[in-house]
Amino acid sequence: MAPPILKVDRLVKHFPVTSGIVISKQVGAVKAVDDISFEVRSGETLALVGESGCGKSTTGRLVLRLLERTSGHVEIDGVDIFSLDRQALRKKRRDMQIIFQDPYASLNPRMTVGDVLAEPLRVHEVASGRALRERVEELLRVVGLAPYHAGRYPHEFSGGQRQRIGIARALAVNPRLIVCDEPVSALDVSIQAQVVNLLQDLQAKYGLSYLFIAHDLAVVKHISDRVAVMYLGKIVELTDKTTLYANPRHPYTQALLSAIPVADPAVPHGRGIIQGDVPSPLNPPSGCRFHTRCPHVQDRCKAEEPAFRDLAPGHQVACHFAEEIAVPDTVRARQSSQISDAYRRRLAAYETKQARRQTAVEETIS
Numbered sequence: 001m002a003p004p005i006l007k008v009d010r011l012v013k014h015f016p017v018t019s020g021i022v023i024s025k026q027v028g029a030v031k032a033v034d035d036i037s038f039e040v041r042s043g044e045t046l047a048l049v050g051e052s053g054c055g056k057s058t059t060g061r062l063v064l065r066l067l068e069r070t071s072g073h074v075e076i077d078g079v080d081i082f083s084l085d086r087q088a089l090r091k092k093r094r095d096m097q098i099i100f101q102d103p104y105a106s107l108n109p110r111m112t113v114g115d116v117l118a119e120p121l122r123v124h125e126v127a128s129g130r131a132l133r134e135r136v137e138e139l140l141r142v143v144g145l146a147p148y149h150a151g152r153y154p155h156e157f158s159g160g161q162r163q164r165i166g167i168a169r170a171l172a173v174n175p176r177l178i179v180c181d182e183p184v185s186a187l188d189v190s191i192q193a194q195v196v197n198l199l200q201d202l203q204a205k206y207g208l209s210y211l212f213i214a215h216d217l218a219v220v221k222h223i224s225d226r227v228a229v230m231y232l233g234k235i236v237e238l239t240d241k242t243t244l245y246a247n248p249r250h251p252y253t254q255a256l257l258s259a260i261p262v263a264d265p266a267v268p269h270g271r272g273i274i275q276g277d278v279p280s281p282l283n284p285p286s287g288c289r290f291h292t293r294c295p296h297v298q299d300r301c302k303a304e305e306p307a308f309r310d311l312a313p314g315h316q317v318a319c320h321f322a323e324e325i326a327v328p329d330t331v332r333a334r335q336s337s338q339i340s341d342a343y344r345r346r347l348a349a350y351e352t353k354q355a356r357r358q359t360a361v362e363e364t365i366s
Helices: 056-063 086-095 113-123 129-142 147-151 159-171 189-206 217-223 241-246 251-258 299-303 338-365
Strands: 004-019 025-041 045-049 071-076 096-099 177-181 209-214 226-231 234-240 309-312 315-317
Touching: 004 056, 004 209, 025 045, 025 056, 025 209, 025 234, 045 056, 045 217, 056 096, 056 177, 056 209, 086 096, 096 159, 113 129, 113 147, 113 159, 129 147, 129 159, 159 189, 189 217, 209 217, 217 241, 226 241, 226 251, 234 241, 234 251
Parallel strands: 045 209, 045 226, 096 177, 177 209
Antiparallel strands: 004 025, 004 071, 226 234, 234 315, 309 315
């Protein structure tokens, strides 16, 4: 088994809530990330999934120390990044990069693509002069763009091309770990397939490790090795993707999988598995945080917080009654390859579209 490149141990991030105009005082805290632990092994993809507001993106930023922790530890290759001073942290950032969710807001509109890609190379003193220009051209080729694109500005590109530029920027300094913060959620379905395939190709080529934050469970099943499910600042289930999709043990994971749309009227839908909205992280429920929406709730759930425990080798879950809860029919109906088939249909649709476009171009030229 490959050693972990990233180790997160009891990580906590609380955002203070203050009151008062002249004299400000703290009146509470938003518990965005509340005591989570996980590892990312060298060369693997760990997906982090959950509803909006559950703390996924905050976790990704804490891992890179773009936010300061409240408590806990984050180790990259055995080095706690929160113990590093400013100079040492800048040097360590060569090993860890991020691909942002929004390809429009993450690129400086006043800089050419060449300047965007050259900036991290200059900051980390990786290359200069002719070597710098050659490295920028190489990065553009790696992500499927042309060297002449270096002279253009971000507004001259489509969303998919901008995300390729963001990927090239993350690759510029040869990192070992990349946090992918919902890198395809802002893109069209056909473009999503291109970007996900590009990420997989780059991982195989450079031996990268990914912390892949996403909502789309079809994409997650396609790209991930293991999956961690978050709810209201906590990880409630963590296991390999095959086990998670075939035998989810936490009621929240079951609800997420039941909600995956399948283009087959014979497959029962998963609407109504859970009710209500996510509680406020400012005042989370006592005991199990999911008990206010759980269809299997018991008195113990309301009073006692479940431990994040080993249910089986490599399968951890935070539920008092994980062994007793049956997998719903709505999940079993999706245990076949239908989720993967949905993603493959995206690829097929994109390839068909590209073939038609190429035929039209050839007919125009002839």
